[in-house]
Amino acid sequence: MLSLTEENYLKAIYHLSDGGTKSVLTNEVADAMSTKPASVTDMVKKLSAKKLITYEKYYGVTITKQGKTDALTIIRKHRLWETFLVQKLNFHWDQVHEVAEQLEHIQSPLLIEKLDELLNFPIADPHGHPIPDKNGKIHTGQQVPLGDIAAKKTVTVLAVNVKESSSFLQYLSKIGVYIGAKLSILDKAEFDGSIEIMIDGKKKVFVSKEASQNILVTP
Amino acid sequence: MLSLTEENYLKAIYHLSDGGTKSVLTNEVADAMSTKPASVTDMVKKLSAKKLITYEKYYGVTITKQGKTDALTIIRKHRLWETFLVQKLNFHWDQVHEVAEQLEHIQSPLLIEKLDELLNFPIADPHGHPIPDKNGKIHTGQQVPLGDIAAKKTVTVLAVNVKESSSFLQYLSKIGVYIGAKLSILDKAEFDGSIEIMIDGKKKVFVSKEASQNILVTP
DNA sequence: TAAAAAATTTAGACGAGTCTAAAAAATTAT
DNA sequence: ATAATTTTTTAGACTCGTCTAAATTTTTTA
Incomplete structure (x- = not known):
């Protein structure tokens, strides 16, 4: 314990x-x-x-092996709770982290099993991060940072990295980036690494290099 | 805090x-x-x-006044979580207490508001105990122990008291007592205070004095 | 109402988790 | 390869919540 x-x-x-x-x-x-x-x-x-x-x-x-198992259990709980907060309680994806940080420590295997069931055994949380299954197994396809994609290509947003602050998520919502959005790389600026993208074929925006490293997309 | x-x-x-x-x-x-x-x-x-x-x-x-307010907030959270566990996750009423003891300490007013909404603003938890509203107000009708009811009368179960152990709840489920059940008092034994009741007009059982004090019914 | 019993508080200690300041080891730069 | 710098550990202290044992106060009983 x-x-x-x-x-x-x-x-x-x-x-x-x-x-x-x-x-x-x-x-x-x-x-x-x-x-x-x-x-x-x-x-x-x-x-x-x-x-x-x-x-x-x-x-x-x-x-260690055991350490990994234990860590994955906690991460599983965290991501299931985040999913619950968004799907069942209509939280925004930038509101869930702190609460899930608390909820992940609740000790009740039955609770997590039932929560998983209620949510229909989701495989990713609201930020696109994979939810380890009951046995700690993670199944993710390949994800690459948007910044690594060549110009002219079109990709789908799979996940976004969340640090402590939720402001990056708010920014993404504001410019129209979400999990599943289609992004076309229009141009890459050499001098600062920023890139110009088209979101869902509708909206053109520039994103910084920093931001482009934290948006994960299909290869 | x-x-x-x-x-x-x-x-x-x-x-x-x-x-x-x-x-x-x-x-x-x-x-x-x-x-x-x-x-x-x-x-x-x-x-x-x-x-x-x-x-x-x-x-x-x-x-104190403030102490009462704070306590009621905690109790509100506890009872909302118990309701969630039973209504949304299909827990039995004898499985919810320990988990709710943990969940009641989660700090997030937004979470509780949204949970309340998801559950449709319930006024009682799975054991029939009133859920204080957002302002700490409790609205309960009168509840009296089954043991105080005169023979021959018929009453409805409003609530049951839960101590630490969940075995009383399991016992009640087993004999067929639940919130809303109709109980007719058939006979009261003088020597040990036990009473004979008919549940929903179908099943006759004896309950001990101890048990009858922890089943709360309409007056 | 004074002695005995019970309840409560105080004093001092301990483990968990944290910190600061100083010591020790590793890394880097000259 | 030795000195300077950085990283890490140790030592000792502090808070929180707990405990035991002893002291104090209240209550009961004779």
Whole structure:
């Protein structure tokens, strides 16, 4: 049984390690969790004692098999709740994150099973991120950043990255980008990496390089 | 902003004081919260500093106006979540309490408003307990314990009391008692206070005095 | 109404999670 | 390859909520 804090650290480490692909440094965790490195050192010792990560002094942490499983359970809950908030309670996609951060810690496997059923076993959350199934399995097709697409091509929006702030999502809604939107790349500016796109064949807009890296589309 | 623990103490004090009608002793709180009296003393000092209760050494605590308001918000959330679990997720009425104990602490007024709407502004939870409205107002008709009803009369089940254990609820389901059931009092035994009832004109059963005090019916 | 019993509070300690400041190790730059 | 810098850990302290044991107050009983 993990404490709320342990769950949050584990989730952060999972994300920072790209799902367990790489190891993570103390300072990265401290940044992500908005705490001090000293606090991270304390906590990674605890998670390491519980065999959810392996920790080597001065060299950072790696998530274990069990750690991955536990992290995926939390992520599954988070994304199911986000889906519920949007689909059943009519939240906007920029309003769900904070609430889901709380709801993801509710302990009740039955609740999650029933919620999954109510939502008809969704495979992606409102931001297009895949929802791990009951066994922690993720099925995603390939997703590439909009910025990597060559000019003249047309693609479909599959997902968008959400950091802490919801303002990026509000911006996307405002310019007309949503999951499933068709984007045509009209032009790419060399000097600042910004690109001009046509949304659903109707609306021309410029998006910054930064933004284009956080809109994930079909290859 | 109250901590999870403070919320739980406040709720317990609200219930023990019958909604703020009477004052509550340290030991009663300790029993209800399964903690030691010394811990209660510490906590009531904190709640008193926050003006949610008034505390007089050795004489117990009384809930304040603000304390009542805060407690009712928590109770409202608890009962809305229980209603959600039964109506939308098909939980049984004996499965909802523990999960609602967790869900009641989620902080998001918007969430509760939207949940209320999804459920169509219910006025009672699955056990028949009234759900305080947005302003903390409770509207209940009169409810009396089944044990207080005279023989030969017929009444409707309005609510049932739930203690910690869900076994009473399972028992009620088993014998066929539910919110809205019509009960006819056939006979009352003098020696042990048990009563014989007919449920929905179909099924005769004996219920103990203890049970009959926890089934609330129309007067 | 004084002694015994019960209830309550105080004092001091502990674990969880956090912090600051100082020490230690690793990295980088000269 | 040694010095300077950066990263990380250790040490010690603080808050929250809890506990035990001892002291105090209230209540009961004789």
